[in-house]
């Protein structure tokens with residue numbers, strides 16, 4: 001079935017940073033239209049894993065497959081192809097500060113996809129409208145709220161027609177009152193069938209959308225399963241314990 | 256009283272001639288800033304993003320041109336290198352074997368060393384995520400640097416660039432030693448014939464002062480023009 005096709009596969013990825021084994025053999029498979037959620041304590045290696053997937057940090061060992069094709073990290077051409085097909089959302093947005101919201105979304109269409117300016121502008125405006133920011137197209141990042149910046153960065157990634165999106169704690173840098181607008185955009189993406197891997201502490205939100213939780217600690221996935229199983233009443237999973245701690249800290253489930 | 260009048264008369268009469276040197280001085284500065292920019296940007300990029308040998312080479316260049324006094328370089332270029340180049344008819348035909356060319360090159364090559372340090376500081380002050388985000392969109396490093404990094408870094412460099420302008424303005428006065436007819440050399444030659452070195456030097460000083468002021472004003476205008484709206488990030492230069 002088309003819907004069940006594997007979009008992304010990661011096999012035994014190992015990554016060392018600063019002489020330490022940060023990723024210690026991580027594997028996962030994402031099927032089309034599914035959302036995998038990475039949870040776990042800070043420093044577990046979630047960001048490193050996401051950046052290994054699009055080779056922003058080339059893995060030391062292991063394999064990455066996109067659309068069934070193994071990525072050869074030595075080939076610049078393959079890396080550029082991979083990165084065009086994989087959208088990335090960063091915790092601190094990383095919008096290009098010298099470009100307006102619209103230009104942020106448009107720049108890679110022109111420079112990478114070689115679209116002509118008019119078509120690229122048109123597409124950029126469509127994506128901004130999709131995240132509810134058509135009226136902010138002419139503003140610079142410094143003139144936008146954190147939530148708006150993150151929505152622009154989602155539009156920027158979507159404009160490239162990614163096969164899969166990697167989201168690295170997309171709401172962690174936001175003031176509490178701005179989290180909702182970004183989560184709403186992510187929910188829309190999930191509903192529209194976007195394939196995604198998301199690192200997040202938003203347990204409550206993601207448990208309703210994710211098909212699997214992957215609990216990471218010390219560079220390994222130490223627990224995985226359907227959110228409903230891991231969070232079932234009476235479950236003594238690590239995930240459950242971690243989430244209990246999170247909600248204790250924030251005063252509410254998934255806060 | 257008589258002396259004062261004499262001094263003023265001499266200055267007044269020399270004014271048009273000395274002001275004629277402004278064009279040469281401006282030519283030297285603009286030429287040198289341009290040479291410095293064209294070489295300084297790749298030097299800075301090489302120092303930040305280059306492979307080890309490239310970084311070494313760029314550092315060597317900076318070290319060399321910051322180390323050798325401009326006066327020494329002027330003599331070397333004019334009497335050494337340009338004398339050699341003037342054997343080539345093409346250069347002579349284009350008047351590129353002139354003292355002016357030698358001075359622009361010397362000032363420009365030295366300025367490139369300093370400008371590269373300005374640009375390097377600006378590049379390194381940008382958040383690391385800018386390059387990451389550009390790469391994540393599938394940009395090559397060349398595209399990322401030219402469309403994302405440099406446009407920001409160059410904007411941040413403008414204040415320090417004003418500084419480079421006033422330094423070049425002062426350094427350009429050294430070009431008189433190889434006979435470029437800029438402000439200083441004209442002042443000296445008039446002073447030699449009128450025996451009024453002091454008032455003429457004051458006049459030259461005033462002209463340099465006005466040029467400094469005007470140039471910095473122009474760069475401030477440029478800075479305001481290309482300012483990133485609401486941008487809060489401060490380059491640490």
Ligand SMILES: Nc1ncnc2c1ncn2[C@@H]1O[C@H](COP(=O)(O)OP(=O)(O)O)[C@@H](O)[C@H]1O
Pocket residue numbers: 017018022040041042043044045046047048049
């Ligand atoms: N460039 C680096 N050099 C050395 N250690 C790093 C580097 N980047 C990350 N680390 C370390 O790797 C570990 C995992 O980091 P990260 O992937 O950011 O975790 P997470 O996203 O789960 O919080 C942390 O202990 C961090 O200190």
Ligand SMILES: [Mg+2]
Pocket residue numbers: 043046047048168169
């Ligand atoms: Mg992280």
